[in-house]
Each structure stands twice: as C-alpha cells, then as structure tokens.
Amino acid sequence: MLRILSNWIHRYLSDEEAVLLVIFLIVALVVTFTMGTILAPMLAGMVIAFLLQGLVLRLRGFGLPHVVAVTITFLIFVGFIGVSLFWIMPVIWEQMRGLFAELPRMLTKAQQLLLLLPEKYPSLISQVQVQEVLDMTRKELGNVGQSLLTLSLANVPILMGVLIYLVLVPLLVFFFLKDSVQIQAWLSSFLPHHRPVMTRIWLEMNQQIANYVRGKVMEIFIVGIVSYICFSLLGVNYALLLGVMVGLSVIVPYIGAAAVTVPVALVGYFQWGWSGEFFYLVAAYTVIQALDGNVLVPLLFSEAVNLHPLAIILAVLVFGGLWGFWGVFFAIPLATLIKATVNAWPLAQAELAESMAAGALAPPAELNPETVEQEEAKPE
Structure with a gap:
C-alpha cells in the first residue's frame, strides 16, 4: 500500500510546480467555502469586470486612453443597472403579481381537466390518483405561499443586502477595470518566475x-x-x-x-x-x-x-x-x-520523457x- 502511494506521489507530485498548484487549489477551495458569502460582492465585481474587459479592449483599439475606455464602459454598465431597476424590474414584478393572482383560476381549470381524465381513460388513471395529484399540488402551493410570506417579513435585511451590492459592486467593477494590469502583476509576484x-x-x-x-x-x-x-x-x-x-x-x-x-x-x-x-x-x-x-x-x-x-x-x-x-x-x-x-x-520527468519519445505527447x-x-x- 505504501509503495503504491509512493509511486502515485512520485508520478503526480514530483514536480515543484505541481505541489504549488495543489496548494493553490486547496487554498482557493477553502476560501470559497468558508468566506464565500463575505467575499460575494468582490467575486461578483470580478466576474462583471471580466465580462466588461472585452469592451474596454475594443474601445482602446479605437485609440482611446485606458481611463477614458474604462469610464465609458463603466457608464454603460451603470446605465444598464438603472434601466433594469427602474423599468425592467417593476414590469417583471407587476407581471409576477398578476400571474400569482391568476393562479387560482388556472388551478380550477386544471382541476376540471384532471377530473375528466378518469372518465375518458378509466384503464390508465383512477379518481384516487387524480385526487392525490391535486392534494399534492395544493400542499406545494401552500408551501410556496408560506415561503413568500416569510420572505416578505424579512424584506429589510434583503433590501439592505441589495443596497450594499448596488453601491459596492459597481465601485469594485470600476477599480478592477481601471487597475487590472497592476492587480495581475501583483498576483503574479507571488508565483514562481518559471x-x-x-x-x-x-x-x-x-x-x-x-x-x-x-x-x-x-x-x-x-x-x-x-x-x-x-x-x-x-x-x-x-x-x-x-x-x-x-x-x-x-x-x-x-x-x-x-x-x-x-x-x-x-x-x-x-x-x-x-x-x-x-x-x-x-x-x-x-x-x-x-x-x-x-x-x-x-x-x-x-x-x-x-x-x-x-x-x-x-x-x-x-x-x-x-x-x-x-x-x-x-x-x-x-x-x-x-x-x-x-x-x-x-x-x-522520466515518464514524461518516455511518453514524448514514444510519440504519446508532443x-x-x-x-x-x-x-x-x-x-x-x-x-x-
């Protein structure tokens, strides 16, 4: 058993960079699992900045300075947030309310259709099975309603979290876009040169x-x-x-x-x-x-x-x-x-050389x- 483990370590962890890569992956997973909620605004800012980086590079390709390209991209991003908050989200909220208000009528119509199935296909479905489906549906809808009520009672903390995201994430996005080169150079300084x-x-x-x-x-x-x-x-x-x-x-x-x-x-x-x-x-x-x-x-x-x-x-x-x-x-x-x-x-290295000599790896x-x-x- 020890020999098998030793051979496995020699094969996959004999390289210094492989050990460093394992440590990096373990640290990344630990940080994500233990501090994921705390670092969520920063992670969201990094993701959004990564998405907007292409627009920054394209604007710089037109001859614009880096700061100007970042500013234009950031203003487009803030404008999109404003349109989403003040036009799209209110309409979606109203349509969701209308859909929930119409659910009883839909359920009544669905119940009428389901009750007709035992009459048309008595060999495939029975009245008891239809009633079980209806009872399960009512129970699930009751759970959804209770969840919505609980959510409405907890609106204040949720709104505070949304406000934090609306203020903090755009600031993080701006600085990630503006100082991306410096941030990458700083992170690279902790890695081996080769x-x-x-x-x-x-x-x-x-x-x-x-x-x-x-x-x-x-x-x-x-x-x-x-x-x-x-x-x-x-x-x-x-x-x-x-x-x-x-x-x-x-x-x-x-x-x-x-x-x-x-x-x-x-x-x-x-x-x-x-x-x-x-x-x-x-x-x-x-x-x-x-x-x-x-x-x-x-x-x-x-x-x-x-x-x-x-x-x-x-x-x-x-x-x-x-x-x-x-x-x-x-x-x-x-x-x-x-x-x-x-x-x-x-x-x-020995196995790698053998593989390359055999043509398995170029x-x-x-x-x-x-x-x-x-x-x-x-x-x-």
Missing part, C-alpha cells in the same frame, strides 16, 4: 473562458429580447416575464430549455386553450430554440467546448449545488478548467521559456 504548467493552463483557458462567458451573456440578452418581442406580438400574457425566463434558461444546457417550455406552454394554454394562437406560440417558441441551438450558439462561441454532454450535466449539478446561480453559470468553464489542469499536469510550444515570458508579460 511556471510552464500554470502558463500552459492559462494560455488554454484564458481565451476559452472569455469567449464562453461573454458569449453566454450575449446569448441570454439576444434570446430574451427576441422571445419578449415574439411573445408581445402574439399577445401572450406576462410576455416580459416569460422572455426573461427563456433568456435565463440558456444558462443551463439541455435542462433549461426543457424546463422553461412548461410555463410558456401553460400560460399559452390557459390564455387561449387548444386554439390557433396557442399553436402559433408553440411554433414560435420552437423556432427560437432551434435558431438558438443551430445558428446563434455557433456564431457566438468561436471555440467549441470539448466536453461530453454527461460531463456538462454533471458539472451543472455539482457546481450549481455548491455555488447556486454562479455555479450553474460557470459550470462549463470550471469543468473545462479541470480538464485543462488534468491534461497539463506535470508527470515525473512537446508543447508554450513551454519555450521565451514564449512563456512573453505571454506572462502580456496583460489580459
């Missing part, structure tokens, strides 16, 4: 994560806006609320599109029944999902994420369970980062010391 494995992982992940995150945000906005316009033209009730739900559904691959189909279809059915308008809505929603998967995604994501669908679903479940919304949003980049780390992990170009130093000197 770090080929970390540089290799960074080179592999930097462009891919930037492409994925920014592309995903654009996909959310495009799908949400197109869905809202389509639902409004069709006269669907709660068009903005449903449009936001469809836009956010693209965050969760495979599962999101299937889950949001249910409320869209239910709202359309309870509004029109089995009519032509309902089938127009279903057809329009199907076209939106098809265009998103077959046209929009290939255009936005220039670099494909080479992960198996099962790995993507597992990453969504694991990271979503650990970190909620942000875990779901970054599930694919985190899974890709794990894959890149495993692929770039330094083996024992010597990566980015391990050239000159290339490493050039890439480390580049700002993000």
